[in-house]
Amino acid sequence: MYDHRLVQTAVIGHKDSDLPVILPMDADELDRWRKANPSRSYWCGLQLGGCGGELSDRRYTTKVCHFAHHLSAPVCHRKDNGESSADHLFIKRGLRSLLGKQGQRGTVETRNLGSGPGDAVDLHLPAARRKLRFQLSSLDYQSWRAANLALGDDLDEVDWLFGADGPLTEELLARNGYSLRFRLDTVGGERRIHIGSRTDDKPAVRWASLEDCRITQAGLLTSRTESVRASSRHPEPFAFPIEGGAVFALSPEASVPGDSPFATEGRRLAVADVRPLGSPVVRGVLSLPDDVETPLAQYVYRTAGPARLLVRDGADGWAAHLDGFVRLDANQAARTGLARALPEQPETKPVPAVRTTRQDPQRPPAPVMAPPAAAAGRPSQARKGVTLTRDQAVVRVRELLRRAAPQGRKLLWPALAEQLGEPLVGMSERDRIDFLVEVDSPLWDTKPVLSVLLRDDSGPLPCLPAVLERLGVKGAGGLAADSSAVRAWAARERERAQALYAKPPRPVPDRLPFTQSARVLTKKQHRQVDASIRSIRHHKAKDDLTGAKVRSSTAEERQKVREVSDRVERKMAVLGDAFPTSKQARRTLSRARLWLKFATPGAVIPPDPSKLAQQALRANSSDLLAELSRTAQEMMEVRARYW
Template identity: 75%
Template structure:
């Protein structure tokens, strides 16, 4: 059975001697060729090149043996090794196996045609000699990389840094579409591709170009392109004149919110990398939540009228941090902001003047005896200022926005703080209406976090002034944790520790919002930092300290006897001594750590001797014996452990 011309036999492709590409002249040649598969094409090729010899070239990953061109009428023509040739382990035999050499030859021809000085090299990137082709234009400070092997983003980034060591620009061309071509399109505003097609004994190279505004790829022959100081230019790229591209900067959300004070008179650098169409840049003093004040560029909507610089403002939307790869500095991007009142602005450090506390007439409240752990609680109606209540009645039926509700809640809590007043959550929700009435527990937590944001150590937590019945809000621990208050882990709202801390925080609120304000200390953690020792270890240390004190009271140094020890303590000390001595024997005496450790071991052995029941104490102890008499099991274990770690570190460093 005969096969149609031009269709390779699948069975014949398994023969290791059958190859579709070769080089001409010698085994080190970089002149590639594809043998025509049709008989009539091969006959014409032989007449045109009667003196050609073909080789399984080293630059193809071949064995270097000479090949013969096999002419067939019943199957496709192909190259083949001679019967006496050694076994060839060439990995790639197909038409594309010589693509790197066809690209290399095409680029060399362009350099000669346009009289440009440059070099073309191929690279083996781990999968064969045809992994990539580089065109270097030293006068232009530019390189072009034709990437034939597969590459991921991290590999591309590392290779890009390596290629850019001695040039200013690197142009990448990929053979297939993928994430990297999309990345380059977003970064540069255009991307270049390449592909090869077989024409007779040649693989013709095509260069494709795609711009950000044109989704389709425009293809041109490589020989129709030009090599200039600007790199490789296709007819399409020359026609459209690709403009300088400025991709959007990278944006990262800023957690916790931002407050700022504008400084419109301060100049913004003319060449700021954060200038963008539809945006305006202005200098400002910015204070992110939990951070110090920093001078930064702010990016605001272009149609924004700059408000007075004497006030402090808070971002109402999620502020974002803008950065550009390779550019110095950063900027803050936001689309909306509101002005803080004088009391809100004072703790930020950005206010120009400190406010006077507003004069308010005290509202009488009935004296009721409260539990010791609870602050005085006034009736709900007494907690709402008369003027505010009148405004509320006048606006009855008007729904507040979330930002308005936050501001009003903050005003009410601050207004009652100087008198130590607390407010029921139900009363606050009834007073403000929506959106508080229909809030879920999670929404309530987020709402209170915004009421107290931004929070500093010198600012009281207003949420402790809210209550539910006679106790703290059940969600208060979650609110404190989100605000970053330390020591809240694992506590509930009815915890005595949290109630005591809330009482101190209310006292701070009274002092800060009093008229005139009084100085307060920084906020303490809800709970003290946890001990680093376990309870058992702490008991052992405390017992050792007590024994030492008893020993000092009853005996002087000459007649003293070491404190009583348990069998468990003596066993642990013996094991620690053995560990240290083994490490000393491995290292030898050539290291300082090896010289210091034996003294600790001798003192520990003396301690064991004196701590053993029935042992005698010398009447005139030496200095080392005196130290052993004073030592405790816990202290010795800690010191021996430290010596063992030092010796282990020395061993790890030199072995």
């Protein structure tokens, strides 16, 4: 009976030995190995996870040479037999040799962490109160954190070395400014150890033989990491963006502890009552630049620019890192709840109840939105005696329609005008058309027309077809607002709005085409028409893009698109979910990124591009810059609403 397992590693001398060996796979190399080592015995060592039985070397010319168990050996349940199965013993031997050469005192031990005796190798340097762990088995963050705390109980430092790059090496790079790796290469019957180092300023890994490293009080040093450790870099606190910013008011009666872990050169700390967007007020520490004027305690401020939450691993508390701030006026400060004295409110009049709309007898009654101010849980602009500008009214109406869309609610124009006041009150039909065109501009295929959510006393707004025609909806001109074609089109737009602004958003159906026929299609017929349109568009786009090339562009145009894209991406990171049209913004940004990719000289166009890639191939730099600029403007409007 023959042993057909390809056992490549063994230990020399006896079953408890920790002297590893790799059998050469080539027959000629094995012959030279036998001549150089005529009297050695090989064992399936216990420190390899083996059975402890004796092995013999088998020479082959038609396949790789390998070790084989004797017939008298016990049943072996060893998991790993390949070249790397003895790496922990080679590392152990290499570290012991390096300690001896450099006259250092230390111990080297292998660790079984649950999957075998070769899970890890520890080098303990008692004089330096430091331990190095070579991690061979896989490890997630939670297990690493627990092991790091356990190893560091009676030590000053623990250095981790991993066999491959991954999330944990990135974590250590961010914490320490460097990360360490190891790899082993087979040379004859040996595995040579190499130490790799990577620093945050030079991401490429630089490798050095273990024999060329030094063991000192600072641990295992290569020429690259020595300069990083010598600088004794103090890790910065971890920073997380505060989406949407925050408002704050200083608390002069409270003082910052002198040993605060967030004290940093060039910045000063202050205690304040802080309210992040959409959150309750919490007392915390602010980290402010030294070169700006100290905020005054009697005023309320909002952050200007990015705001970040600072935390330190193992330290209590947190701090808010601010680079700039702006003082709020009395009305704005009063709405935050942080003002020392609230301004007087003018006398208000009762608001009449909202009337309901007439319903289609074939449809269940649709909910009608309460007055905008009541739905938002705060007094309306009209009640406060504040007159909105036209631009502010456009932004406010757009916001209220987006809030109403997910629930399928409709807004009555008279109630809207009553609540918001000027400039909606007394607006002529022509002015109302112009106003609603601004609310829904620009017209995009992926964005629903929100004006379909507005109703008059007797039904849909009579001016809706004119608004659609001005927006560029083909076929809407000349139709009546209560025609079957307009009703069917508006019903689909309400469905699209409900899907887009739901949380989380749902797939948005395609927009219906306008037809002059008064016949209303069933839902099944709509789905069939939509499927046909999508199929035609897909095949047409595929035919148009056969051998496609991106439109020619200059380096200056590509640089301009790249700069505006980066600016929009930074604004999106600050606003987060507070940006109601973030889905469309992300599509615009993705289209710009694809355009930059295809516009780069030498770029390869995919043979079957996606729908977004097709749009990018057809675009030019001026169109992209216009879309990105509109997206940035919408973000500024959203940010202005919160303050």
